[in-house]
Amino acid sequence: xxxxxxxxxxxxxxxxxxxxxxxxxxxxxxxxxxxxxxxxxxxxxxxxxxxxxxxxxxxxxxxxxxxxxxxxxxxxxxxxxxxxxxxxxxxxxxxxxxxxxxxxxxxxxxxxxxxxxxxxxxxxxxxxxxxxxxxxxxxxxxxxxxxxxxxxxxxxxxxxxxxxxxxxxxxxxxxxxxxxxxxxxxxxxxxxxxxxxxxxxxxxxxxxxxxxxxxxxxxxxxxxxxxxxxxxxxxxxxxxxxxxxxxxxxxxxxxxxxxxxxxxxxxxxxxxxxxxxxxxxxxxxxxxxxxxxxxxxxxxx
Numbered sequence: 619x620x621x622x623x624x625x626x627x628x629x630x631x632x633x634x635x636x637x638x639x640x641x642x643x644x645x646x647x648x649x650x651x652x653x654x655x656x657x658x659x660x661x662x663x664x665x666x667x668x669x670x671x672x673x674x675x676x677x678x679x680x681x682x683x684x685x686x687x688x689x690x691x692x693x694x695x696x697x698x699x700x701x702x703x704x705x706x707x708x709x710x711x712x713x714x715x716x717x718x719x720x721x722x723x724x725x726x727x728x729x730x731x732x733x734x735x736x737x738x739x740x741x742x743x744x745x746x747x748x749x750x751x752x753x754x755x756x757x758x759x760x761x762x763x764x765x766x767x768x769x770x771x772x773x774x775x776x777x778x779x780x781x782x783x784x785x786x787x788x789x790x791x792x793x794x795x796x797x798x799x800x801x802x803x804x805x806x807x808x809x810x811x812x813x814x815x816x817x818x819x820x821x822x823x824x825x826x827x828x829x830x831x832x833x834x835x836x837x838x839x840x841x842x843x844x845x846x847x848x849x850x851x852x853x854x855x856x857x858x859x860x861x862x863x864x865x866x867x868x869x870x871x872x873x874x875x876x877x878x879x880x881x882x883x884x885x886x887x888x889x890x891x892x893x894x895x896x897x898x899x900x901x902x903x904x905x906x907x908x909x910x911x912x913x914x915x916x917x918x919x
Contacts, residue, residue: 630818642677651668662683666680674714677715686877688702704735714832723750723752728746730818743808744818748804754905754907755911758838760916766831767803770824789805856892
């Protein structure tokens with residue numbers, strides 16, 4: 619059996635947080651506010667946040683490494699083999715909410731989980747991915763996002779991108795709204811089929827490709843003029859983001875149930891949001907186009 623090197627993973631994740639923060643800071647022009655935190659049950663993390671920056675209205679890039687003697691119910695209810703095991707979970711998670719409605723919100727995370735028990739083989743896997751949430755659709759941006767995701771997957775298996783794209787479309791979906799959160803990307807969990815070294819290499823490929831996927835979109839759209847109408851629609855659509863993260867997101871639930879730092883867990887929520895009762899876009903408007911041509915199942919590559 620391949621040797622699991624947890625230190626190697628942790629060092630990569632800390633370096634990934636640094637490299638993503640450096641690239642975003644260079645584009646935004648604002649410095650990150652950093653908080654280091656610990657939890658009584660074991661472990662801690664390093665949270666970095668920008669608020670009211672150059673293009674980032676609110677954004678965070680968080681590293682966490684937590685451990686415990688018992689997993690929460692959210693982790694064991696469908697995985698009976700995890701019961702009675704101690705665990706470690708480490709990862710980098712980020713969300714960027716831009717000022718400009720023509721710049722999409724982006725989310726990414728990569729993570730490693732291991733559950734151990736004396737006298738038994740460890741249970742481990744990688745997970746992560748990234749997804750894009752535009753407020754105003756742009757085909758150039760969506761195609762670039764998905765092609766970058768595909769390029770990260772293709773060296774490992776030709777069927778990997780379509781499988782993980784489908785996984786993303788299924789995961790980032792709001793059943794009560796009957797619509798996806800955005801235009802998707804990649805989502806994977808319980809990933810260990812390639813063995814430790816190649817599974818770890820794949821997680822790195824996904825993590826390293828995020829900036830290549832997102833920054834070109836930011837550079838193209840951040841200076842595009844907008845008015846009150848576009849801003850109002852952005853705040854309305856941000857409501858979907860909040861609904862998903864608080865109702866369906868597994869990472870939010872896991873973090874809260876394992877005693878993670880609440881401020882870091884809820885960093886993903888936008889600073890401003892609005893809900894309108896039974897609102898519908900005007901016929902043939904740019905807002906209606908988002909629903910018609912982008913919030914649907916599409917082959918972007």
